Structure formats: C-alpha cells, structure tokens
Amino acid sequence: MTGRISTNQIFGQGINKMMSLTQAVNDTQLKISTGKRILTPADDPVASTRVLQLDQEIALTNQYQNNTIYVTSRLQQEEGIISGIEDGISRIRELTVAAGNGAYTMDDRKSIALEVKQRVEELFTNMNKKDSNGEYLFSGFNGQTQPFVKNPGGGYKYQGDEGQRFLQIATTTTVATSDSGKSLFLDIDATKNTFNTYGFDTNTGKPTPVISSGITTDQEKLDALFPDDAIIEFNHEFDVEPPKANYTVRRRSDNHVIDGLNNVPFSSNGTIEFSGMQISITGSPNTGDNFVIQTTQKQGILDTFEKFLYGLENLEDNPDDRNTLSNLLDDTLTNLDSTTVNISEVRAQIGARLNTTESTENLHAELKLVAQEVRSKIADIDFAEAVSQLQMESFVLEASQQSYAKVTALSLFDYLR
Numbered sequence: 001m002t003g004r005i006s007t008n009q010i011f012g013q014g015i016n017k018m019m020s021l022t023q024a025v026n027d028t029q030l031k032i033s034t035g036k037r038i039l040t041p042a043d044d045p046v047a048s049t050r051v052l053q054l055d056q057e058i059a060l061t062n063q064y065q066n067n068t069i070y071v072t073s074r075l076q077q078e079e080g081i082i083s084g085i086e087d088g089i090s091r092i093r094e095l096t097v098a099a100g101n102g103a104y105t106m107d108d109r110k111s112i113a114l115e116v117k118q119r120v121e122e123l124f125t126n127m128n129k130k131d132s133n134g135e136y137l138f139s140g141f142n143g144q145t146q147p148f149v150k151n152p153g154g155g156y157k158y159q160g161d162e163g164q165r166f167l168q169i170a171t172t173t174t175v176a177t178s179d180s181g182k183s184l185f186l187d188i189d190a191t192k193n194t195f196n197t198y199g200f201d202t203n204t205g206k207p208t209p210v211i212s213s214g215i216t217t218d219q220e221k222l223d224a225l226f227p228d229d230a231i232i233e234f235n236h237e238f239d240v241e242p243p244k245a246n247y248t249v250r251r252r253s254d255n256h257v258i259d260g261l262n263n264v265p266f267s268s269n270g271t272i273e274f275s276g277m278q279i280s281i282t283g284s285p286n287t288g289d290n291f292v293i294q295t296t297q298k299q300g301i302l303d304t305f306e307k308f309l310y311g312l313e314n315l316e317d318n319p320d321d322r323n324t325l326s327n328l329l330d331d332t333l334t335n336l337d338s339t340t341v342n343i344s345e346v347r348a349q350i351g352a353r354l355n356t357t358e359s360t361e362n363l364h365a366e367l368k369l370v371a372q373e374v375r376s377k378i379a380d381i382d383f384a385e386a387v388s389q390l391q392m393e394s395f396v397l398e399a400s401q402q403s404y405a406k407v408t409a410l411s412l413f414d415y416l417r
Contacts, residue, residue, distance in 0.1 A: 138181030153199015154211035190299035191334040213306030214279030221276030
C-alpha cells in the first residue's frame with residue numbers, strides 16, 4: 001500500500017529541517033565567535049562537569065596565590081624591620097663597650113646616653129610598625145592594638161598577646177604570617193635574676209610620678225628576694241613629723257616591711273635602695289599611690305636599654321658606682337647578645353617561611369598552568385575543525401533550501417493540458 005504524503009507534511013518537514021540546520025549553523029557560528037566548544041551543559045554533560053571541576057581548582061589556586069602574595073609581603077616587611085632593629089642593637093652594643101672606657105667621666109657617659117636615647121626611640125618605633133593593611137606586626141592576634149606603650153608611671157607595657165597568625169597557602173600548608181612581640185622582644189632570658197618596675201594605673205599624683213627602671217647593686221640580696229616582688233606604697237603625709245610625702249617598701253606576698261623602710265620621707269628624684277636594687281621616683285606621688293618592683297628571670301630589650309641609661313645618667317665617679325657600672329655593662333652586653341640570638345632565630349624562621357611560600361607559589365603556578373591547559377582542551381574550540389564544520393553545515397543548509405524550493409514548486413496542475 002502506497003503511503004500518502006500531504007502538502008502540509010511536505011511543507012512542515014521542510015521547514016523543520018531548515019530550522020534545525022539553521023540552528024546548527026548559528027550554534028557553530030556562536031562557538032567560533034566565543035572560542036568555546038561547550039556553550040551549555042547539554043553540548044557535552046561529561047565535559048561540562050569536568051570544566052566545572054577545573055574552574056573550581058583554578059579559583060582555589062588563585063586564592064592560594066593571593067594568600068601567598070600577602071604572606072610574602074608581610075614576612076618581607078617584618079624581616080626588613082627586624083633587620084633595622086638588629087642594626088640598632090648593634091650600635092647600642094658598641095656604645096655599651098665605649099661606656100666601659102675607664103678614662104670616661106660621668107659627663108662622657110651622659111653624652112653616650114644621648115645617642116642611646118635616640119636609638120631606643122628608633123627601636124621603640126620599629127617595634128610598633130604596621131603592615132600594609134594598617135595592622136601592627138608584633139601585637140599577635142590584636143592587630144589593631146599598639147603592642148608596646150610607655151607606662152605613664154614608668155617602664156614599658158606590652159598590650160598585645162602571644163598569638164601567632166597563620167594563613168593557608170595550599171591544601172595542606174599553612175604559614176605563620178606574624179611573630180608575637182612578647183616572644184620576640186620580651187621573653188629573653190636574663191644573665192641573672194633581675195627586675196622590672198611600673199606604677200599603678202590608679203596613681204593620682206600630679207605631676208605624674210614616674211619610677212625609673214633602676215639597676216642592681218647587690219645581686220645576692222636581689223636573689224634572696226626572688227621570686228617575690230616589692231611594693232612601694234606612699235602613705236599619708238601626716239604619718240611623719242614634720243608632715244611630708246613618705247613611703248613604705250613591703251614584700252608583695254606578705255606585706256612585710258623590707259630593710260626597715262617604713263614611713264621614709266620622700267625626695268623627688270632621690271634614690272631608693274633595698275634588696276640589692278636601686279631605683280628613683282620623680283614627680284609628686286599622692287597618698288595611696290603604689291609602684292611595683294617585679295623580680296624576674298627574663299628581661300625585655302627595652303628594659304635592658306632603660307637600665308643601661310639609668311646607669312649612664314646616675315652612677316657617679318666613685319669606686320662603688322664604678323664597680324656597679326662595670327657589672328651593669330657586663331650584664332647589658334650579655335643581655336644584648338641574648339636578644340640578638342633570639343631575634344636572629346626568629347629571622348631565620350622568617351627566611352624558612354619565605355622559602356616555603358616561594359616553592360609553594362612555583363608549584364601553584366605549574367598546577368594552574370596544567371589545569372588551564374586541560375580546561376582549554378576540553379572547553380575551547382578547534383577553530384580549523386569548527387570552520388570546516390560551519391562550511392559543511394552551510395552547504396547542507398543551502399542544499400536543503402534549494403531542495404525545498406523545488407519540492408514546494410511541484411503541482412499536479414502543471415501537467416494538465
């Protein structure tokens with residue numbers, strides 16, 4: 001039985017075929033214009049999934065590369081600052097050696113103290129440097145908090161924490177981007193038991209009373225007090241006759257009066273000596289003002305400098321003071337050497353981290369290049385092949401159009417006479 005094909009079928013099939021061929025030509029033209037082989041997941045579902053995976057890998061690699069750039073920048077900045085601090089310490093060490101010259105007078109040592117003060121201010125500034133994001137380099141996790149500040153009542157205070165920031169630069173690799181100022185500049189083993197000084201924040205004297213860093217005059221007596229601390233407490237002025245500012249020195253643990261220093265009349269800038277330590281307090285302390293002398297086995301770099309300066313400015317040209325100065329200079333040199341070793345170790349760690357970031361960055365660059373090449377092979381078009389396909393599809397479309405024109409022109413009435 002012969003099948004029947006209606007005129008509607010002939011026209012419909014022809015139109016549908018030409019639309020399909022036109023869509024194929026348009027798709028090929030779009031692929032050539034965009035350079036992409038896969039325009040929608042339907043073009044190649046398996047390849048589309050792989051391209052998505054590669055895009056995620058490349059995006060993650062880009063993030064790791066950005067992290068690596070940040071880590072490298074921060075560590076290089078930290079290394080540069082530490083290098084400057086080492087130079088400053090080296091210069092102060094030279095001045096310490098010079099101060100030991102037996103021919104120098106007290107005036108000569110005070111001249112040395114002027115340069116030491118400038119160097120200490122420079123170091124103090126460097127220890128409070130910020131990174132490119134405006135965060136302090138040496139304050140641990142507290143990036144917005146200035147790590148080192150001068151106490152109004154004397155001495156220095158560290159306001160940061162002991163935290164060390166880490167940043168991930170690869171799937172299984174994290175690198176420290178910072179070093180705590182406490183571990184770097186404070187937790188340094190002293191050559192002998194020593195002490196720090198500071199005034200309470202609640203002190204009310206005007207002008208503000210300030211306690212000096214002080215020096216050790218008798219190591220055995222200081223060792224006898226260690227690990228206890230001492231408190232200098234200012235009493236009511238009517239506790240002495242005639243009425244005058246006065247103080248009592250007590251052990252912090254049990255309030256026991258040290259060396260009989262009870263209700264001692266106060267003289268601003270005069271020396272206070274007890275338990276092998278010598279300090280001075282300037283200003284006008286009020287009743288209830290307190291100062292702490294804290295014994296310790298560690299001595300921060302700033303405290304080392306302050307004690308050195310105190311000795312240069314206050315020890316006189318007599319046998320006892322010269323002996324004290326000699327011991328102070330020996331201790332200063334030893335503590336400076338310990339500080340240098342500590343800083344050098346941290347600087348070596350920074351160098352190791354920089355090596356890690358460099359090798360990781362090189363690996364990222366290689367992996368990213370491979371991923372991009374694989375993605376290109378999967379997703380990008382072969383222009384020569386695509387152009388050939390376009391030519392073939394165009395030829396087929398033209399042939400279909402010509403065929404359609406001839407078929408639709410056929411009519412039975414053309415054969416009737």
